[in-house]
Amino acid sequence: MKVYKLTDEKGQTYNNTQWGEGITHEIGVNSNELCSEQVIHCYRDPLIAVLANPIHARFEEYILWECEAGNIVSEDALKAGCKILTSLRRIKAPTVNKAQRIRWGILCALEVYNDDAFAAWASAWLDKSDRTAGAAERAAWVAAGAAARAAGAAARAAGAAAGAAEGTAGVAWAAEGAAGAAWAAEGAAGVAGAAIDILALANKAMEEE
Incomplete structure (x- = not known):
């Protein structure tokens, strides 16, 4: 194999x-x-x-x-x-830039986290209408609050994705946050008895930018 x-x-x-x-x-x-x-x-x-x-x-x-x-x-x-x-x-290893990593994390989080405020921020980041650090920070705080209220892995996925997208985040931090979002999203899907296609979302993230 x-x-x-x-x-x-x-x-x-x-x-x-x-x-x-x-x-x-x-x-x-x-x-x-x-x-x-x-x-x-x-x-x-x-x-x-x-x-x-x-x-x-x-x-x-x-x-x-x-x-x-x-x-x-x-x-x-x-x-x-x-x-x-x-x-x-x-x-040859695939070349992946910071924006592609962040997009992957966001797409994974959207599969499992349905908070309206997070979805609105994610949409604005994905269509490039608002990629400011302030917007990402607010989304991260929303997700952190949800996690504290036991929303669990889905909220952690959202928080990791938003944290990765904060404008001050370096490449290494963004990469770790995006991967963490994917990992948490997969865990949330498993708890819910569902499944998400991590690879399909990764390929989608590479195509759009």
């Missing part, structure tokens, strides 16, 4: 695990929990690998590898886990 993996600029991941052309790693434990040493982490799509990096590996400089995986044993909307993975070749 073709999947993708990020490493640092030396081709290494956690615990100095070395990857390169034709290198295979395997994990023999029976449990399959993501975000643990029970699986080898990978991504089904190179765009998601790059977009999720700010809340996953957090590599400042990275290499994107095309890989061959055994069966996927666990996954969420952003990443997957397998027991055996072979890195095949380096590939």
Whole structure:
């Protein structure tokens, strides 16, 4: 199965695990929990690998590898886990700018958070009629208040998206906020017994700007 993996600029991941052309790693434990040493982490799509990096590996400089995986044993909307993975070749990583990351976070939040004030701000940001820091800050405060009132992951997704869009936010902060919005939105959808297509929203975010 073709999947993708990020490493640092030396081709290494956690615990100095070395990857390169034709290198295979395997994990023999029976449990399959993501975000643990029970699986080898990978991504089904190179765009998601790059977009999720700010809340996953957090590599400042990275290499994107095309890989061959055994069966996927666990996954969420952003990443997957397998027991055996072979890195095949380096590939060019998608280029994603700050605005595209923010748009992705907003689109994900809109899938699960239906507050009118947030939706109005999101619409204005998306159509470029109001991308001011003040408007983003107000939207973030609205979402934070909702989260405090137990609106939960959906409000956290909205707050992360708005926080990413604040005019003073640097690229790294915006990237982390957008990825956090997607992660929280996926969690909110799961609680509601629904599903959102994170990759489709990511592709949409790349097309519009």
